[in-house]
Amino acid sequence: MTLTRRTVIGAAVAGAGSLAAGTPAQAFRPRAAVRPPALRPGDRVRVIAPAGVPDTRLARGIEILESFGLVVEPGEHLYDRYGYLAGTDEARLADLNAAFTDPGVRGVFAARGGYGTQRILDGLDLAAVRRDPRVFVGFSDLTALIGRLWRDARLVGFYGPMVNWTDSRTGPVEIESLRAAIMTTAPIVLTRDPAEPSAAVEVPGTATGTLLGGNLTMLQTSLGTGDLPDLRDAILLFEDTDEGPYSYDRMLTQLRRAGILERVAGIAIGQFTNASGGTGQWTAAQAVQDRVGDLGVPVLGGLRVGHGTGQLTVPLGTPATIDTAAGTLTVRAGVRE
Structure with a gap:
């Protein structure tokens, strides 16, 4: 049937x-979905690590974002390490909130998943997210952040590859899929x-x-x-x-x-x-x-x-x-x- x-x-x-x-x-909490403005060449975007520690593959992901014409900047604590986490909770939360409060940043990209996002979500500056919505991309452990952004700010998130990029897993078709999702309607x-x-x-x-x-x-x-x-x-x-x-x-x-x-x-x-x-x-x-x-x-x-x-x-x-x-x-x- x-x-x-x-x-x-x-x-x-x-x-x-x-x-x-x-x-x-x-x-x-807003009642209607909030779609952020499409990213355009020349926009500043921030790479942060709310969960696990990125590695040398990060350079390839940054290169891909730059190929879209985006101006990529690292979070202050992007390369920190605290056990299996990408820095202390305080450092990772500071980078997360800075990425959503800086008015010049139009997109936020997670460096890597792993584990750790849930540890910092209760400190997320949701007022800033509601005030000035912007693109957020991540998956896996970042499911928790995408869910919180939706529940409490109705911000549409993007479930896609993180900046710690592996070409053998995500090639030209997948690069275009990411670009089209965040830069076209x-x-x-x-x-x-x-x-x-x-x-x-x-x-x-x-x-x-x-x-x-x-x-x-x-x-x-x-x-x-x-x-x-x-x-x-x-x-x-x-x-x-x-x-x-x-x-x-x-x-x-x-x-x-x-x-x-x-x-x-x-x-x-x-x-x-x-x-x-x-x-x-x-x-x-x-x-x-x-x-x-x-x-x-x-x-x-x-x-x-x-x-x-x-x-x-x-x-x-x-x-x-x-x-x-x-x-x-x-x-x-x-x-x-």
Whole structure:
């Protein structure tokens, strides 16, 4: 049976988050999505490291941003190290807030994921974000920051490659995907790649809603915090890396038990990277199909979003449509003129 579920995009979709009405955060939260201005050649952008420590690959990512005509500058503490973190919490938070408060900075790019973003989010200057919205790009551990920016400022974020760049994983097509997402207002269309392990996950149909989500591990660990977006009537996008099939099962089961998945309009699935099960066990795709196949909403897998080769860039926080017959995820531009 083909499932069809159309949702209304507008105030109802962009409405209140899961915090109780009347709380201070709720009082200041905009109701409509905020798309930052598109980046243009000559714009200043800041590279910061809210999580793990970048390495020598950072130079390649900076080179790519400069090839877009952007003026790239490092955060003050970009090259700090504190154990497995890119500097102390105080230093990483200072760079994060400086990037969002400097009026000359029009884009903020995460250097690397890993771990550490959640440790500093409660100190984020959300008033500055609301006052002067700008492009933010990151993925993986930065899912928490993208979620917080959406929940409390309705700022559209960009789920795409970080500046610690690997050409063997993200080549010319992926470079253009990033450029187009942050510098043009053209819609973004991703097509199912049959070679992706998640392509085996499908529930037929079409669905429209606000595209939200990110890394599945980070979505799970954001339960009970201010970082998990309200997924009511949303298209949930998720991906992950280095997780076995049972891990996908466990995380999706927790989201189901928490009542999160019963709210979604549809599900778009990115890359299952380095996911392997034991002999005779389910694959990651089979485990995910078991957990989302009975939700009564369309599910489209096989999208090149995440930690795998060929990672593409998508905005989170704008209207999107999944069409399983066409094998496409079509997303409204995340920036405005």
